[in-house]
Amino acid sequence: MQDDQAKVNDAKLPDACSGVGDAPKVRLNTKKLLKGHINKVNSVHYSGDSRHAVTGSLDGKLIIWDTWTGNKIQVIPLRSSWVMSVAYAPSGNFVACGGMDNMCTVYDVNSRDASGAAKMTRELLGYEGFLSSCRFVDDNTLVTGSGDMKLCVWDLEAGIKKQEFEAHNGDVVSISLSPDKSCYVTGSVDRTCKLWDLRQPNCKQVFYGHQGDVNSVCFHPSGYSFATGSEDKSARLFDIRSDQEVAKYTPPGTPPSFTSCGLSLSGRFLLCASDDNNVHIWDTLKLQHNGVLAGHENRITSLCVAPSGLGVTTCSWDQNVRVWG
Known part of the structure; x- marks a missing residue:
């Protein structure tokens, strides 16, 4: 199949972009060092306002941060400390998390329970494996992926599954929604990425190329392509219209494994968090390594670019969270 795709390639991305000027050097510094967790921090996600972010840690806490001031807005104690994924609703009204407890828990950040913590509104059960990823479409719709190889789409108001289907041949580990929220892409330990339509539970496209677990997927702001970060020590760019990989990114020296990826608002820069404690940056068009963000002292588990593109x-x-700007 990949041979067939290669036959219809009429140009390589760097050749097609040879007339484009080199991108400027990315100069991001740590604007805020957010301290508060007392164990490994596994996941971070921005609210739609590009100001607030939620982090989940193995200390059994979710913390909602004001990334502009560095202040903690809320600390939410969890029933299970084994949190693997967090998600912030675009509206900023809800956060969700899940992990080794095999469930997804949703909290309303605007209302409090008797203890003063954010009120739990839903516990979404029925997984046969750990919850690896979750993303809000809106306040009433949540997409989840899990270690039982399934995807679920939830109606949060009714607390029911709208869709459930076998998605991959291995754990689903990452979900990214398209800019218009009509479809989403998933990455899996089966080394493939798949494109799905939210309106119907069928796989539209399958993308091959990686030789290891696809740890992270991120939709391009244009909606026509997506980036990936993988255990095979490479990051890649896949184009949906041409149905194939169009670029492969590896850093100079001994490449690390990549745990999480994100794209700048223009899509010109790809940022990949890695297990060498750094964030690697590339010019997506010219495939040039643009530099690293250094500061963390251990494996970076998750990276999130603000919806505004400004952080x-x-x-x-x-155990730390860093805001770069």
């Missing part, structure tokens, strides 16, 4: 937040096994 990047990373979290790490060093």
